[in-house]
Amino acid sequence: RKEVEQDPGPFNVPEGATVAFNCTYSNSASQSFFWYRQDCRKEPKLLMSVYSSGNEDGRFTAQLNRASQYISLLIRDSKLSDSATYLCVVTLYSGGYQKVTFGTGTKLQVIP
């Protein structure tokens, strides 16, 4: 089983739609969770951190479910500019350093 798994997509959704991505992780000791956005041929950029209590940033909502070991990202009212690949990231601090594991990404295409 992969340490971090994502549905690669692509998710093709119309403008204005709501779309949700999930990401599962295998190590229950994982401590920090993030969603990154990566545009074509660019580096990943932090979209948002994910907290147990859930967090929201405008049209984006991230949730963490520790019991089931998954994180989710919800995008409401999709815009064309949301088209990108979304990567989930799980980190674990152990032995003096951060172990960071990326999912392979979920591709989102928002269509007019």
Add this chain to the structure above:
Amino acid sequence: DVKVTQSSRYLVKRTGEKVFLECVQDMDHENMFWYRQDPGLGLRLIYFSYDVKMKEKGDIPEGYSVSREKKERFSLILESASTNQTSMYLCASIPFSGEQYFGPGTRLTVT
């Protein structure tokens, strides 16, 4: 703002050449990482370093080495470049809080 810079955006090298990719961060982060990214495979960790002169192998270290002589600089070395090392190489640095800051990437082509 954290800034992570990489020495080249695009690089073309010949098979067998020794290749140096440099990464510099300006935020005094202890942890630095080198990844490669290939279509369908996502980001794969090559090496990381959690302190000066310290290094750890990632998931795919074969054919690569690294150097961390100063805290702000983490170099990736391809001892003898091969065509299967054609890829996008991304450097990242990370504070204790865990989020990664990436450089712009180096697109390396080995012919």
